[in-house]
Amino acid sequence: MKRRQVCRTAAVAAAALLAGAGMSGCSSSGRSAGSAASSAVSAAQSAAQSALASGASQLSSAAGGLASSVASAIASAQAAASSALASIKGGLDAKEEVTIGTVVTGTDGRSDAPLTIVNHQSESSHYTIEVDFKDQSGQLVDAVVVDVPDVAAGATAEATARSDRSLPSPVTAVVSTALRY
Secondary structure, three states, X not given: OHXXXXXXXXXXXXXXXXXXXXXXXXXXXXXXXXXXXXXXXXXXXXXXXXXXXXXXXXXXXXXXXXXXXXXXXXXXXHHHHHHHHHOOOOOEEOHHHEEEXXXXXXOOOEEEEEEEEXXXXXXXXXXXXXXXXXXXXXXXXXXXXXXXXXXXXXXEEEEEEEEEEXXXXXXXXXEEEEEEO
C-alpha cells in the first residue's frame, strides 16, 4: 500500500510539473516552450526519482522488519525444539530409525512431512523427533518436535511433522534429532 502512495505522489508531482511546463511555454518569459518543457520534464524526473527512492527506502524498512519477524519466529521454534529435546534424560540417538517422506503443503499453507518410525528394540520405546523445514536455498524456515509414544518392540509407527505456520513453497524436511527412550 505504501508503494502505491509513493507511485501516486510521483505521478501527481510529474503531472503538476508538466502542467507548469505547458503554462511556461505559453508565457512571455522569453524562454522557448521547448526549453520550459525540457526543464519541467527534468524536474518531473527528479521528483519521480526522489519519490521512488523514498518509497524504496520505506519498502526496504518494511522488508527488514518482516525479515526480523521471520528470523524471530524461526529462532523461537528452534529454541522450543531444543528445550523439548533437552528435557529428555537418558534418550538415545534414534535418527536411523526414522525416515521422512515427501513434504506436502496443505490449503492453509502449512507443510506436512510424514514420518515412519521403526523400533528395532526388544521393548516398547518412546520417540521424540525434531524435524527441520528448509527452503530451496537450504535455510531453516521452521522447526517442530513430534512426540511418538509407545512404539511396540519390532513395530512400525507413523506420525506427521506439521509446520507451525505457513511456509514458502517448496520446502524440504529433515530429521534433525531423534531420541528413543
